[in-house]
Amino acid sequence: MASSSSSPSPATAAARKRALTEQRFSELAPALSPEVVEALDRGGFRRCTPVQAATIPLLLTHKDVAVDAATGSGKTLAFVVPVVEMLRRLPSPPKPHQVLAIIISPTRELSSQIYNVAQPFFATLKGVSSILLVGGLDIQLELKKVEEEGANILVGTPGKLFDIMERLDTLEYKHLEILILDEADRLLDMGFQKQVTSIISKLPKLRRTGLFSATQTEAVEELAKAGLRNPVRVQVKTEAKDAARQDLGPSKTPLGLRLEYMICEPAKKSSQLVDFLVQNTGKKIMVYFATCACVDYWSVVLPMLNLLKGSPVIAYHGKMKQGPREKALASFSALSSGILVCTDVAARGLDIPHVDLIVQYDPPQDPNVFVHRAGRTARYDQEGDAIVFLLPTVR
Numbered sequence: 514m515a516s517s518s519s520s521p522s523p524a525t526a527a528a529r530k531r532a533l534t535e536q537r538f539s540e541l542a543p544a545l546s547p548e549v550v551e552a553l554d555r556g557g558f559r560r561c562t563p564v565q566a567a568t569i570p571l572l573l574t575h576k577d578v579a580v581d582a583a584t585g586s587g588k589t590l591a592f593v594v595p596v597v598e599m600l601r602r603l604p605s606p607p608k609p610h611q612v613l614a615i616i617i618s619p620t621r622e623l624s625s626q627i628y629n630v631a632q633p634f635f636a637t638l639k640g641v642s643s644i645l646l647v648g649g650l651d652i653q654l655e656l657k658k659v660e661e662e663g664a665n666i667l668v669g670t671p672g673k674l675f676d677i678m679e680r681l682d683t684l685e686y687k688h689l690e691i692l693i694l695d696e697a698d699r700l701l702d703m704g705f706q707k708q709v710t711s712i713i714s715k716l717p718k719l720r721r722t723g724l725f726s727a728t729q730t731e732a733v734e735e736l737a738k739a740g741l742r743n744p745v746r747v748q749v750k751t752e753a754k755d756a757a758r759q760d761l762g763p764s765k766t767p768l769g770l771r772l773e774y775m776i777c778e779p780a781k782k783s784s785q786l787v788d789f790l791v792q793n794t795g796k797k798i799m800v801y802f803a804t805c806a807c808v809d810y811w812s813v814v815l816p817m818l819n820l821l822k823g824s825p826v827i828a829y830h831g832k833m834k835q836g837p838r839e840k841a842l843a844s845f846s847a848l849s850s851g852i853l854v855c856t857d858v859a860a861r862g863l864d865i866p867h868v869d870l871i872v873q874y875d876p877p878q879d880p881n882v883f884v885h886r887a888g889r890t891a892r893y894d895q896e897g898d899a900i901v902f903l904l905p906t907v908r
């Protein structure tokens with residue numbers, strides 16, 4: 514959520530100025546409805562980030578958009594606001610089984626996060642229902658609920674959405690106004706191309722589509738060609754100031770992010786991690802490992818170390834059951850300092866408040882993931898540090 518704007522420190526005020534444009538939501542053209550502006554205001558959102566200032570007017574003037582903007586730059590509201598605003602403009606309330614908007618994102622956590630961020634805005638829509646469709650919930654119960662009650666806005670993961678769309682023929686898509694594909698490159702990396710393509714094939718061609726990603730790949734280009742009509746490309750670049758960021762090229766990382774690397778001898782890497790964590794006690798840290806087994810190992814070892822007593826250590830990986838996984842995320846989000854040991858399941862999109870430091874103990878296989886991991890810190894107007902541990906051979 515946006516931090517209070519009552520009396521920010523000079524540093525925060527400067528960072529906020531960098532993160533936001535002069536454009537007020539209340540003065541966007543085409544104009545947003547007063548109810549949406551009020552909901553934004555209640556959330557502390559008064560001025561647009563660059564990606565919001567560029568994208569909202571485009572979607573509201575019936576353009577498809579392919580958006581490439583840094584992590585933490587406010588992409589979620591850049592599509593939630595136009596989705597809601599487009600549905601507000603419909604002349605009459607929809608029938609219960611008419612699907613008007615679909616928002617697809619790659620993971621349960623991201624879909625839940627989007628659904629939660631969207632709630633105050635969905636609440637301004639009278640007679641419009643929404644549902645979160647993600648794995649891990651009882652499919653029979655969901656099918657029954659959707660069959661009986663219908664749903665006008667579907668938010669979910671491609672597998673679950675595809676499943677529901679295949680099994681239920683009571684939902685009607687011909688009035689669909691807008692499709693959003695969030696973290697598009699991840700949707701494809703995770704092997705969801707078939708489901709996404711099948712979902713798209715059920716939708717009317719005359720719709721708006723927004724494709725959002727912090728990394729553009731050839732596969733994303735292909736998806737944009739297949740799913741978007743004459744899209745306007747929105748690229749929000751940040752200027753690289755330090756050498757490490759210049760190596761990554763423009764637009765990849767947020768302005769408030771400082772990147773470093775540490776060369777480690779294989780035999781000393783573990784002890785260097787411990788030393789590093791001890792030196793940074795009191796910070797809120799995420800440490801990325803290559804495998805779930807490594808996360809399990811370190812989540813047992815770190816709490817045993819006297820030097821780290823007082824630093825809560827929380828594990829988070831894809832082989833954990835959904836309940837413990839959600840609990841882990843909620844616990845870490847609530848901490849002001851502590852360590853989350855995790856795999857790349859926590860690399861994308863998660864908006865965890867006030868993470869100070871990202872440690873990439875195992876470098877990612879895919880260079881794009883580097884940017885997403887680092888992007889869990891320095892979000893919106895915040896600053897943060899990210900360090901990657903490199904063996905001399907991979908430098």
Ligand SMILES: Nc1ncnc2c1ncn2[C@@H]1O[C@H](COP(=O)(O)OP(=O)(O)OP(=O)(O)O)[C@@H](O)[C@H]1O
Nearest residue numbers: 514515560561562584585586587588589862864893
């Ligand atoms: N206009 C705004 N004013 C103030 N805060 C904002 C604004 N827009 C977004 N934020 C805040 O910025 C943070 C990052 O936003 P969001 O999660 O949408 O980023 P993102 O671009 O989707 O990041 P990622 O690529 O990592 O998924 C959130 O905490 C959000 O509340």
